[in-house]
Amino acid sequence: MIIFSKVNKWYGEYQALVDVNAEVKKGEVVVVCGPSGSGKSTLIRTVNRLEDIQGGQILYNGHDVYGVDSNLNTLRSRVGFVFQNFNLFPHMSVLDNITLAPTKLKGLNASYVKTKALELLDMVGMSHKANAYPNQLSGGQQQRVAIARALAMEPPAMLFDEPTSALDPEMVGEVLSVMKSLAKEGMTMMCVTHEMNFAREVADKVWFMDAGRILEVAEPETFFQNPTHPRAQSFISDIRA
Amino acid sequence: MSQFTQGLEKVLQGDYLDIILRGIKMTLELAALSWLLAMVIALSLVVIRLTNHKVAVAAVAGYVSYHRNIPTLVQLMLWYFGISSLFPYELQMWLVDQNAEFIFAAIALGLCQAAYFSEDIRSGMRAISSGQTEAARALGFGYLRSMRYIILPQGIRNALPSLINHTILLFKNTSLAMAIGVVELTYATREVENYTFLTFQSYLVCTLVYLFFSLLLMFCGAIFAKKLNKVYAR
Ligand SMILES: Nc1ncnc2c1ncn2[C@@H]1O[C@H](COP(=O)(O)OP(=O)(O)OP(=O)(O)O)[C@@H](O)[C@H]1O
Ligand SMILES: [Mg+2]
Numbered sequence: 522m523i524i525f526s527k528v529n530k531w532y533g534e535y536q537a538l539v540d541v542n543a544e545v546k547k548g549e550v551v552v553v554c555g556p557s558g559s560g561k562s563t564l565i566r567t568v569n570r571l572e573d574i575q576g577g578q579i580l581y582n583g584h585d586v587y588g589v590d591s592n593l594n595t596l597r598s599r600v601g602f603v604f605q606n607f608n609l610f611p612h613m614s615v616l617d618n619i620t621l622a623p624t625k626l627k628g629l630n631a632s633y634v635k636t637k638a639l640e641l642l643d644m645v646g647m648s649h650k651a652n653a654y655p656n657q658l659s660g661g662q663q664q665r666v667a668i669a670r671a672l673a674m675e676p677p678a679m680l681f682d683e684p685t686s687a688l689d690p691e692m693v694g695e696v697l698s699v700m701k702s703l704a705k706e707g708m709t710m711m712c713v714t715h716e717m718n719f720a721r722e723v724a725d726k727v728w729f730m731d732a733g734r735i736l737e738v739a740e741p742e743t744f745f746q747n748p749t750h751p752r753a754q755s756f757i758s759d760i761r762a
Numbered sequence: 763m764s765q766f767t768q769g770l771e772k773v774l775q776g777d778y779l780d781i782i783l784r785g786i787k788m789t790l791e792l793a794a795l796s797w798l799l800a801m802v803i804a805l806s807l808v809v810i811r812l813t814n815h816k817v818a819v820a821a822v823a824g825y826v827s828y829h830r831n832i833p834t835l836v837q838l839m840l841w842y843f844g845i846s847s848l849f850p851y852e853l854q855m856w857l858v859d860q861n862a863e864f865i866f867a868a869i870a871l872g873l874c875q876a877a878y879f880s881e882d883i884r885s886g887m888r889a890i891s892s893g894q895t896e897a898a899r900a901l902g903f904g905y906l907r908s909m910r911y912i913i914l915p916q917g918i919r920n921a922l923p924s925l926i927n928h929t930i931l932l933f934k935n936t937s938l939a940m941a942i943g944v945v946e947l948t949y950a951t952r953e954v955e956n957y958t959f960l961t962f963q964s965y966l967v968c969t970l971v972y973l974f975f976s977l978l979l980m981f982c983g984a985i986f987a988k989k990l991n992k993v994y995a996r
Contacts, residue, residue: 569900571896571899571900593904594902594903594904595902596902597899597900597901597902598901598902599902600900602900604893604896604897604900606891606893608891608893608894608896608897609897610894610897610898610912610916611916612915612916612919621901621911622901622902622903625903625907625911626901626902626903626907670901671901674901674902
């Protein structure tokens with residue numbers, strides 16, 4: 522579903538991604554972890570070209586993301602992306618946040634889109650707030666709406682960049698449980714997160730990154746019990762501590 | 763006192779009242795047209811500037827600083843007496859038939875006000891977090907559509923207080939158009955004064971009319987802002 526081959530990226534002189542080769546298979550849940558500044562956000566943001574790459578290739582659902590023929594906006598509309606800071610549109614109701622892209626970009630019928638949006642809100646447990654505005658919601662509620670907004674475009678895969686890092690601890694659970702149920706339904710997911718319990722329970726693979734490289738790809742059990750790379754070992758003993 | 767009220771009555775009836783009412787109508791028309799023109803240009807300037815294209819940014823910055831640093835009166839004169847003379851003869855003749863002074867006043871005031879409006883909106887947009895643009899882009903909205911549906915509506919909301927102030931300024935500035943012969947309220951008032959020699963009464967009426975409309979604008983603006991804020995409940 523998402524294939525990184527020899528991906529290299531520089532911010533000026535600084536190389537943020539170094540020869541990244543990896544694959545997220547259809548229906549897989551991949552958790553990307555690693556110390557701060559290791560390039561996790563950079564990597565996940567290259568998939569929908571929020572960041573450009575300078576070398577290598579990324580295939581998303583069979584499309585060459587950086588190919589000359591790929592239509593950027595169409596590509597992006599097929600990638601579900603969830604941000605750390607939710608980034609809901611504050612001037613629109615919850616419902617309008619969700620229906621905006623399907624109506625304006627896909628030109629779908631308004632009442633159909635609305636019905637679907639209400640189903641999605643129901644799924645994330647937010648249908649009672651359909652007419653509320655984002656700043657009337659808690660962080661956890663906003664993030665659940667943001668997930669519904671991304672799902673409304675019916676993307677074949679969902680990307681999460683630290684979806685719970687901006688949340689108060691008591692709200693982390695509600696967002697993770699929405700993500701878990703998505704995973705259960707077979708959604709392909711790539712998640713940057715520090716929630717190691719989520720990784721343990723839900724992930725099919727854990728990618729460990731450091732200094733712009735993927736140093737280890739393993740099943741969560743193996744990764745947490747017997748990490749092979751020394752950096753991964755120290756990372757895990759750090760989070761245990 | 764009775765002499766004063768008699769004067770006031772005289773100004774407020776018959777032909778004189780008629781002149782003043784026509785002046786008010788002209789002022790409102792001029793304000794409305796130049797406001798519309800200013801808003802359209804301002805929005806275009808904002809969108810052009812946000813492309814971050816070097817030439818585009820420089821052009822917009824030049825436009826803004828030109829219009830903010832030249833007195834509006836001079837710009838009115840320049841358009842009416844200067845730029846119009848560069849037009850082909852037929853167009854000049856046609857414009858004369860079409861109430862040229864009104865058209866040029868609207869253009870000059872609109873262009874000038876656009877500079878202020880665009881700066882208002884731009885600073886309103888600066889307050890929007892970059893996450894908004896990213897979210898819009900990530901959903902697949904291109905540049906123009908993310909502007910239209912996501913960025914501009916928020917920018918305008920943030921800019922509302924200064925837009926209202928500048929709208930009132932524009933309304934008052936329509937009085938400058940008398941210098942090129944537009945018979946708006948101030949011009950009309952001077953005419954009434956010339957006929958009646960009732961200087962104080964004439965300008966009192968004029969003052970109250972301006973005050974009324976300025977306050978009305980402020981009031982409507984406040985209601986509009988309140989409505990928006992309720993919607994966005996911060
Ligand atoms: N726009 C940028 N310009 C220059 N350097 C950048 C830019 N964005 C990120 N970097 C650098 O690239 C490296 C990787 O950043 P990235 O945000 O991908 O890290 P991360 O793994 O997501 O970290 P965190 O866990 O703190 O979110 C960091 O060293 C960072 O300083
Ligand atoms: Mg990050």
